[in-house]
Amino acid sequence: METTASAGWTFEELAGDPGTFYSGYFGKQPLLRRGALARRTEELLSVGRLDDLLAMETVPPAYLRVARNGQGVSSKAYTRVVRAGGAALSETVVPEQVYELFRSGATVTWNYLHHLLPSARRLVDTLAQSLGAPAEAVAFLTPAGHDGYAPHHDPVDVFVVQTSGTKHWRVWDRPEASRGDSATYTAEELGAPALQTTLHPGDVLYLPYGTPHAAAAGDQVSLHLSLTVERRRWRDLLAETVQQVLADEAFADSVRPDRDLDGPAHARMTALLCERLAAAAPAAPAPRPQGGTRPPREFQRLASLTGLTPAARLRRSPVPVELGRSDGGKTRLTAAGHTVAVPDAVAGALRLLEAGGSLPAGELFPGASEPRSLSAAASLTRLGVLEPVPATGGTPR
Incomplete structure (x- = not known):
C-alpha cells in the first residue's frame, strides 16, 4: 500500500550532504551509507508488491529480464502470445514460468519499475530533478544463496537501495582503459575487489559510471532497487x-x-x-518522460474541481497560456494544446492574474452575472489555465 510519506523523498536520504557527495564521491568513488532508508524500505518496494505486479498477467516482456548462472535467459522461456479470435494480439509474461525459473536459482529483474509503481516513480523524480539528468528504477530479486549477474560495469551512475534480505557486493576500482559503455569481466582479470560489503535493508550504495561490480544474495531472498542516472556531460x-x-x-x-x-x-x-x-545561459535539462518529471494526477485534479463555488479563489496555474488579439469581443486563448475564444473581459482578468494574486470564481467575468462568470471559471480551470488557491495560501486581490 502506498503511504502519504512516500511523496517526501529527498536527495539527502540517498546521497547524504550534497556538498560532500559532489566533492568527494560523484563520478569518483563508491559511497556506502548504512541505514540511510532503514525506515522507508517497505513503502518503497517489497517482494509482495512484485507478486502483485506479476499476477496482473499483463506485463510486457520488456519490463522483465531473467538471468541464471550469470547469463540471460531467453524470454521465450517465460512469455506467451495472447490471442483473440485466432489473431495474435500481444506478448505477455507467464507468472508460473517466471516462478519456476526463480525456484531454479534465476534472478528476476524488473526494468522501468517507475512506470509501474508510484513509490519508485517519486524517488526517481527526486533523483532526476536533483541531478538534472534522466533516471530509472530497476528491481533485482535474487534467490537465497545465488549470484545475480557476472562481474560487469554499467554506462550509468547507480544508487543501490537494499529493501529486503541481504546481498554481498564486490566492487572493483575502475579500469584505467575504458572498455566501452558497458562490459563484463572475469574475477581473475579484475583481481582483488577494492570493496566487499553486505547490504542490509535500508542501506544505500552509490557506484559511479564504469565501476565493475558483482552481487550475490545471502541466506534469504534478496531484493534491491537500482536507481540509475544517465549523467549529463x-x-x-x-x-x-x-x-x-x-x-x-x-x-x-x-x-x-x-x-x-x-x-x-x-x-x-x-x-x-x-x-x-x-x-547564453546554460540550457536547462529537457523534461524526461522516463523519470525526470512528476507524473500528472489529472483524475485527482478534475475530481477536486467538482462543486466549484462563486467564492472559491482561483489563480493562474503554471500552464503556459498564449492570448491573442481581440476579435469581435473575443480573445483567442491557446493552452495545453487547446485553442478557445474567451470574452475580452475574461482575457483581461487572466492578464491581471499573470502578475500574481487571485480572485473569486464568481468575479472572473467582469460585468457578467455570477453564474456566467462561474461557468467561465470552471471551463478554464478544467483546461488547467486556472487552479484553486489552497486553503492556507493565495493572496487576495
Missing part, C-alpha cells in the same frame, strides 16, 4: 546550449554555397555564434 550541455542559441532568427537565412562557405559571411556568422554563446 559537458558535450550534452554544450550541444543543447548551441541548439538553443541557433534557434534565433539571426541564423535563419539560407547559405549560398557559391560565396558563403569560405567567405566573410561564414566568418561573420561564426563570430556571431561565439558572441551569443558567451552570453
